[in-house]
Amino acid sequence: MSDASTSPVFVSGEAARAVFRWEDAIAAMQSAYSRPIDAAAAPPRSIARADGAWLRTLPAIPPGERYFGAKLMGMTPMSADPGVQYVIVLFDRVTSRIAAFIDANIVTGLRTAATSAAALDRLAPAGPARLAVLGSGLEASMHVRAFASIRPLSEIVVFSPTAERRAAFAAAATADLGVPARDVASAREAVEGADLVLAAARSRGEQPILYADWLKPGSTVVSIGSTVPEQREIDVSVVARCDLIVGDMLEEMLEETGDMIAAREAGIAFHDKAISLSDLIxxxxxxxxxxxxxxxxxxxxxxxxxxxxxELILTKALEAGLTTSLPIKFETKY
Known part of the structure; x- marks a missing residue:
């Protein structure tokens, strides 16, 4: 087995997929959020912008773990191929050296869904549940599989604007999970009667895609699509309906997301209904x-x-021999 403490390694997206298990990731997330987390150990993301280019950085030092580091992603409008690449750089607490570089494109989807499932496991009643999914992209797909690992799903009903995409999404969910899944022609049709509602698709015009009067009493909502002030996903009526709002980055969620900004401007009070994910877990x-x-x-x-x-992926990839040793050495400042 390679040792990430002696030389940096690279973990590809393919290797990450090969070693990842939802149960492990959800348990790791619940363990991390069950411990006291100093705000300085998990600060808000920072974004540098200039001439249309941007660079986002998300650092963290998880309590009690071997590795710490940061995720970086960036894009420039000058590129002929304007896609975004993500990388996570991990440092080893034992040696304080750079241990690994991880292709973080798939990790982003995995960690978001694992976090949502960790929260849902504490919020939603046990037992079979009908899941409504608004969206048919990568995040929606990841979340459905994460939710299926913690709750028996009686049915999955999906809506997204493109009929072919939502039909393919439903077919894949049934094939992969063995759960009856179907697509419908409207968001309201998907949501009505659902026990769990996943909002994972902002509209093209940044208009809300989920309204409170569609939701049945007792249903639990997971919203992941409004993360900055310019983005909208849920209507302000959903915020008004909630009697408990859990945020992973609580202040950032309350103050810097388009949905909550719109709710505040509509005169809806919500701070007293909000708790952190740490307090939940x-x-x-x-x-x-x-x-x-x-x-x-x-x-x-x-x-x-x-x-x-x-860290979970690196540890398992090292055990499985799926890392790539890098023929590089960093200078060390003493």
């Missing part, structure tokens, strides 16, 4: 969670999630 807010009848988990994503999942 650690049990610090158990009384409020038990009393909730209309809970929502709203995610913006954070570096802690990236590093926790990256």
């Amino acid at each position: 650690s049990g610090a807010a158990d009384a409020r969670v038990r009393a909730a009848r209309a809970p929502m988990f709203k995610s913006v994503g954070g570096g802690l999630q990236d590093i926790v999942v990256a």
